[in-house]
Amino acid sequence: MKRGSRRQLLIAGFGACLVSAPSLKADILSPGSKRVSHKMKFENIKEYEKNYKFFFLPLTRDEGLEWLKAQEEFGKSGVISVSGINPVAVAVTKGFFLVAVPRSMLDPDGGVSIEKLRQPPAGILKSERLVGQIRAVDVSDEDEFWTIYHVKIVDGKLQTGLIRHDEPKRRDQVKSNSFGSGGLALISAITAAGAIWSRFVVRSEA
Amino acid sequence: MFADSGLGRTLTLVVLTWTIESAVMRIALGDRFGRNSLIDLFWINLLTNPAANYAYGELGWNWWLVESLVTITEAWPIARSLRVSIGRGFVMSLLANGVTAAVGRGVEVLTS
Numbered sequence: 001m002k003r004g005s006r007r008q009l010l011i012a013g014f015g016a017c018l019v020s021a022p023s024l025k026a027d028i029l030s031p032g033s034k035r036v037s038h039k040m041k042f043e044n045i046k047e048y049e050k051n052y053k054f055f056f057l058p059l060t061r062d063e064g065l066e067w068l069k070a071q072e073e074f075g076k077s078g079v080i081s082v083s084g085i086n087p088v089a090v091a092v093t094k095g096f097f098l099v100a101v102p103r104s105m106l107d108p109d110g111g112v113s114i115e116k117l118r119q120p121p122a123g124i125l126k127s128e129r130l131v132g133q134i135r136a137v138d139v140s141d142e143d144e145f146w147t148i149y150h151v152k153i154v155d156g157k158l159q160t161g162l163i164r165h166d167e168p169k170r171r172d173q174v175k176s177n178s179f180g181s182g183g184l185a186l187i188s189a190i191t192a193a194g195a196i197w198s199r200f201v202v203r204s205e206a
Numbered sequence: 207m208f209a210d211s212g213l214g215r216t217l218t219l220v221v222l223t224w225t226i227e228s229a230v231m232r233i234a235l236g237d238r239f240g241r242n243s244l245i246d247l248f249w250i251n252l253l254t255n256p257a258a259n260y261a262y263g264e265l266g267w268n269w270w271l272v273e274s275l276v277t278i279t280e281a282w283p284i285a286r287s288l289r290v291s292i293g294r295g296f297v298m299s300l301l302a303n304g305v306t307a308a309v310g311r312g313v314e315v316l317t318s
Contacts, residue, residue: 184216185260192253196283199246 038083038134038145045078052100056080057117058089068111082133095129125158137168216256224251227302246287277303
């Protein structure tokens, strides 16, 4: 293959990738699904704010001003939108956690390093793993989901009691959508198998 | 609108994956990936893509399982089309499907 035509093909392939990106994203957002808002609320963290500052793990990929600002917001409201958090960041921390840091252990800027949140030293309290994020549900389902926890610090342990958790509809409760229908998949597969077979047979006879 | 219909969306996705896989194969194989193989690859994608979307989107099968089954299923027809061994066909299938899957995952990570 000539170098010029290979370069053209590479450009065409790259262009195709760019053009197809939104549809591929839609493909990953499985057919008949929609993105939703999933929020977690820790209803009573104000009870402990005198002695502890609360952090949510993970929030964003990078530590920095943005991270600190987001943590400040969370510390004040006890509410966090988890549906938009990058799944890669969630995988890195092995799930969502609430962390309570004694005010005496905070850095001078009021923050704390991510390392200390991930593997807390004695004194910093980390919850058990919280529920996972809801990012996409069937189009017929709700647009907003809430998970509410009640927080307790007893004997140096941070406990989270699940008060409410909105579950998406199960697959057998939702109406099947036309795109993903098995019939269409079956017809496509049979047509394609026939076409492939006949092409191979014709070619081997030639 | 046709593109929003079930058939339209299916064909759109088949054509998009076909385009990416064709580009990957052409780059990897050069002139050995000719017109016949290009057409074969369209039918191969029509064979697996709607079924994969159904398995993943409707039946809720694990994404890795679906991608693996697609790669295995495409190995033989790709090998036959390119007139290479099944082993090399599998490698080509893995490469083509891997790039398509990586593009999709990459888009999701970057836009999430």
